[in-house]
Amino acid sequence: MPLSFTKMHGLGNDFVVLEAINAPIELTPAQARRIADRRFGVGCDQILIVGPPRAGNADFSYRILNADGSESGQCGNGARCFVRYVRETGLTDKKAVVVDIRDGQMTLEALDDDTFSVALGVPAFAPADVPLAGFAAARRYTLDDVPGGPVMFAAVSFGNPHAVLDVADIDTAPVATLGPALESHRVFPERVNVGFRQIVARDHIRLRVFERGAGETLACGSGAAAAVVTAIAAGTLDRDVRVDLAGGTARVVWDGPGTPAYLIGPAERVFDGRLAVAG
Known part of the structure; x- marks a missing residue:
């Protein structure tokens, strides 16, 4: 199946971003590994999937797949890329967005065109x-x-x-x-x-x-x-x-x-493309 994607990075931590607002995207671990492969795919540390909100107060939902195909619950650099992506692609004009993640919600904010703040939540030490x-x-x-x-x-x-x-x-x-x-x-x-x-x-x-x-x-x-x-x-x-x-x-x-702890830093859009993902 062909998928449109955007390649982004936050401080060199790089991502393939997929938009699934209107059409869900479900990748198998093998498909995720293929996309993340730096020789046979696009190459990335993680895949970010932008989805519709699950809760009434949220603007979007957000899934993170690691390069080995496993799922992660959090990624601060990816979150900064996420907010830049949804603003630059016209999915929102808000400076601050609320996003449903696997284990809760997070708030992402554009401080200016190149610097973004992520409220990572209250750290859990137990x-x-x-x-x-x-x-x-x-x-x-x-x-x-x-x-x-x-x-x-x-x-x-x-x-x-x-x-x-x-x-x-x-x-x-x-x-x-x-x-x-x-x-x-x-x-x-x-x-x-x-x-x-x-x-x-x-x-x-x-x-x-x-x-x-x-x-x-x-x-x-x-x-x-x-x-x-x-x-x-x-x-x-x-x-x-x-x-x-x-x-x-x-x-x-x-x-x-x-x-909550706040992470502040840059996010950059590198290029857009289309990829073929085997079933």
């Missing part, structure tokens, strides 16, 4: 909410049976699970070995995104993220938020933090427990 199995609630957790263990990490969910480790230098962090080992570790029943955080100052971090279902990406928006809020909760960062990722710089703002 192990059952991450989910993280076999631990009582704590600021940090320890695993022994991983490469280079023991490893200490913080855990949080923004509708998708995150583990965050502190490293002295992200350039030499063991992302390629420890990332996949933690992503699929048994204590994470839904797998996990793994962030490697280097704290530069109280308002500045550097970050690399090994994303579940995608591997290391140039940027991960919810991963940036996870790295910031877990450090704010531990008292090591201030409320407004610059996050340097391989693909560029974002900001995360969080006022503490019970309040």
Whole structure:
């Protein structure tokens, strides 16, 4: 079946965007993997599907498929691309839109033509909410049976699970070995995104993220938020933090427990096209 698509990226975290407002699009995991393949398809970290709202107060709904065909509940960089897409394609003229996602809703806002803010929701730290199995609630957790263990990490969910480790230098962090080992570790029943955080100052971090279902990406928006809020909760960062990722710089703002975290940064439209998806 032929599909029209738009290729976009947020700080190098790239997406194929499909519009399914009037005609539903259901992709099998194999079809999603084919689209995401960088040799045989368009190539992307995730596929974003723009759909009609499911709730009366929403403007749209939003599905995220990872490069391996699995579904994700949240993507901060993708959300910024989403709001740019619906405004530039004439689907809405609102500056702020409410979007139904898999596990709730989020509000997306255009601050100007190139900068967008995403309300990622209130971070969930309880192990059952991450989910993280076999631990009582704590600021940090320890695993022994991983490469280079023991490893200490913080855990949080923004509708998708995150583990965050502190490293002295992200350039030499063991992302390629420890990332996949933690992503699929048994204590994470839904797998996990793994962030490697280097704290530069109280308002500045550097970050690399090994994303579940995608591997290391140039940027991960919810991963940036996870790295910031877990450090704010531990008292090591201030409320407004610059996050340097391989693909560029974002900001995360969080006022503490019970309040939503905000991710602020750019989104870019790269090109439009049509693709053939085998049945």
